[in-house]
Amino acid sequence: MMCSIGQRHLLDHPVTNHCGHTFCKVCLLQQKIMTNSCPTCQKRLPSYQFIQAQPITFLTNRVLLERYPADQSQEACLSPYVSLSRTEIPINLLDFPILPSQILRIPMRTLQNQVTLRNHLLICQETQSLQLAILYKYKASVGTIAKITSFEQRENGALITVVGIDRFAVLEIKQTTEDHMVAEIERKFELTASEQTTDDLSSIKLATRIHTFFVHLAQSTPSKSFSNHVQGLLGPVWLDSVQAMYGPLPSSEDPVGLCWWSAAVLPVGNHERHVLLETNGLMDRLGLILLWIQDLESQRTGSREAAERQ
Numbered sequence: 001m002m003c004s005i006g007q008r009h010l011l012d013h014p015v016t017n018h019c020g021h022t023f024c025k026v027c028l029l030q031q032k033i034m035t036n037s038c039p040t041c042q043k044r045l046p047s048y049q050f051i052q053a054q055p056i057t058f059l060t061n062r063v064l065l066e067r068y069p070a071d072q073s074q075e076a077c078l079s080p081y082v083s084l085s086r087t088e089i090p091i092n093l094l095d096f097p098i099l100p101s102q103i104l105r106i107p108m109r110t111l112q113n114q115v116t117l118r119n120h121l122l123i124c125q126e127t128q129s130l131q132l133a134i135l136y137k138y139k140a141s142v143g144t145i146a147k148i149t150s151f152e153q154r155e156n157g158a159l160i161t162v163v164g165i166d167r168f169a170v171l172e173i174k175q176t177t178e179d180h181m182v183a184e185i186e187r188k189f190e191l192t193a194s195e196q197t198t199d200d201l202s203s204i205k206l207a208t209r210i211h212t213f214f215v216h217l218a219q220s221t222p223s224k225s226f227s228n229h230v231q232g233l234l235g236p237v238w239l240d241s242v243q244a245m246y247g248p249l250p251s252s253e254d255p256v257g258l259c260w261w262s263a264a265v266l267p268v269g270n271h272e273r274h275v276l277l278e279t280n281g282l283m284d285r286l287g288l289i290l291l292w293i294q295d296l297e298s299q300r301t302g303s304r305e306a307a308e309r310q
Contacts, residue, residue, distance in 0.1 A: 166187055166188060
C-alpha cells in the first residue's frame, strides 16, 4: 500500500502499470517526466497522456479508503494551491505570455531546461495532474497556471504541451533569477460557460460580434494584396489550421472561452496579449478584442484600397 517513487508514502489515487506495479498517479506522471522507465522493473512507461487518462485501480483504492481514511483525507489537503487562494510557488519566466485555454508546445532543448521544469512542477490533487506557473518575464504582474497534457522525450531534447487554466496575480516576489522566480500569488479562477449568469447577456452580445468576425474570415477569399501582418488571416484553410492548433472556435454563448481563443489566434504582439491577461473584467477584455479586430479590419481596408490604386 506504499508508493516507492520519491520518499515512500501511502498510495493516493493508485494506478497500475502494464508491468503490474502500482504508484500514485501524480507520482507516476512525475516519473514519466524524469525518466521513461518503471522505477521497480525498469520496463518502458506508457505515454504521459495514457497515464493522465488512466482510471485509478479500484480495488486498491477501496482498500486504502477503508483502512486509512484519515491519511487519505490528509493527503488530499497537500495540494500546493488548489485549496489555497494565496500561496508561495515557483514560477517559470518565459519570453511570451500564455493565456487561459491556450494550448502551447514548449521545446526543452537542454538538460538544464528539463531540470528546471522538474523543479517547478506543481501537483494538483483535485485534478490529479501536474501544472506549471508561467509568467511573461517582462511584466511580472499577472501570469497563468497551465496544466501539462503531454510530455515527449526526443533525440534533441523534450517537448512539453500545456494548456492554460487560470490566471494568477503576483503579490510579493520572494526571489528571482533570469528564468524563474518564487513568489506569493493569488489565483484568479475563470468562470465556465455554465457558471455565467443572466447578467452576462451584454458580454454574449460582444462575443457574438467577435464570433461573426471569425466566421466571416473563414468565408472570405485570401488576397495577396494584404500587408504581411494580416496576410493569411482569411479562408477556411486558415480556420482549419488555427483550430487544429488552438482547438475549435468557441460559441458566442461562451464569451470567456471565445475571448482567450481570439487572443491566441489574432496577430497581435506579446505586450498586447499580456495587457489582456492583466484585464480583470470580461466586458473590458471583450472590448479589447474588438479593438484589435477593428484595427485588423482597417488594415485590410487600407491594403485593399492601396491595391486598387495600383
